[in-house]
Amino acid sequence: MHADQVIRALSALAQEHRLAAFRLLVQAGEHGIAAGVLAEKLDVPPSSMSFHLAQLANAGLVTQRRESRSIIYSADYAVMNGLMGYLTENCCGGVSCSEDAACLPSQTRKSA
Secondary structure, three states, X not given: OOHHHHHHHHHHHOOHHXXXXXXXXXXXXXXXXXXXXXXXXXXXXXXXXXXXHHHHHHOOOEEEEEEOOEEEEEEOHHHHHHHHHHHHOOHHHHOOOOOOOOOOOHHHOOOO
């Protein structure tokens, strides 16, 4: 993944409703969620949800498909994994992370 792609993806996620929508789409799996359902779950007007989903799509984070009268959005896991890989590529100086490493989630760190 190139730096410009990472910047677009992070910029798209740097907004409360887009981040929440993306998290719901990640949880939904391959089946995705209809735009209207996302708007209802997030209590966002449909027109605003469309704008937010377009931003996520332009960043390459989501895909869309039409099913009857609905547009179904799904997280693009390859792009998400590429983003995560880019962000953690040099974690721990390129060596295998130890249990005490700063880059591990806080839940897995040992208490001092």
